[in-house]
Amino acid sequence: MPLLGQTRDQLQQWAERRGLPRFRGRQIADWLYRRGVRTFAEMVDLPAPLREQLATDERVGRSAVDQRQQAADGTTKLLLLLADDRRIETVVLPYTDRVSVCISSQVGCPVGCVFCATATMGLLRNLTAAEMVDQVLTAREHSPGGKVSHVVVMGMGEPMLNYDALLRALRLITAELEISARRITVSTAGHVPGIRRLADEALPVTLALSLHAPNDELRSELIPMGRKWGVGEVMDAVRHYTRTTGRRVTLEYLLLGGVNDTPELARELAGLLRGEIGHVNLIPWNAADSLQPVRAPGKRSVRGFREVLEQQGVTVTERMERGREIDAACGQLVVKRAQPEAVS
Ligand code: SF4
Known part of the structure; x- marks a missing residue:
């Protein structure tokens, strides 16, 4: 077990088990999380013999940056090499008022959304908590000003x-990284038990629901998990989340040309949301992705879809595509590299 991923309390207990004073655990927690060091040698307030001993016995748990691509708009995509040679993606998104990092939660994904490059990998394995925290620490190293203010698990x-x-x-x-829960967004493709469980954790993170279609027939074609939990059940879970946490739920709608971008579907979507979710993030499909069979929506259909929603009182934001030239959509970069075989 690497030391990264352990809580401050666990690190103090670990120090005691090693015959060290408890405060050594606190010092190491500060080095790991506040300063984000990668080696024991950098923990200069530990005695030199202890640093050497730890370098032999323990693992910090940071992953290496295997590849880095930066787009003209500042979006930086990092390909991280994990201890078992698998690769994941982390994207740093600098805006004028904040820096967000988009982190991965699994190597690959079993959900199988038809528009997603990651889906073609299947599930290789789950990430550990340390590997998720490591992505935020690494993003800090690649962020202008060395800071990350927002985290999206997307x-x-x-x-x-x-x-x-x-x-x-x-x-x-x-x-430990002192990023408030209100600045963290967890995105789901509609996993109902997960939404309900997260609602009850007293952790006021923002929930983002990837809906992408307002009815079961179309949705389950795009997101196979939609066959297990239908639109009605997902929306019930979202209502539960809003009521329990008092947090707004962001609805994400990826517009795919000729698939889910008609005015009829916009009306159906507005009907589904009425009075419950007042805000939709429209994401026109990224045509730069040549891996996918789906195509980008035309400008007219994006405008038409948006107008129908707005006429029905829904606030719409259009998410700007960022980092187009660096394969910034989920999974594009990793899929272009060989990965070991997926688990069944
Ligand atoms: S869009 Fe998200 S949930 Fe769907 S396959 Fe890709 S990574 Fe998995």
């Missing part, structure tokens, strides 16, 4: 399918 994987590690990572990010 990279490779369905976070609710790796719930325990997700929760542990969220608690470490809030407690």
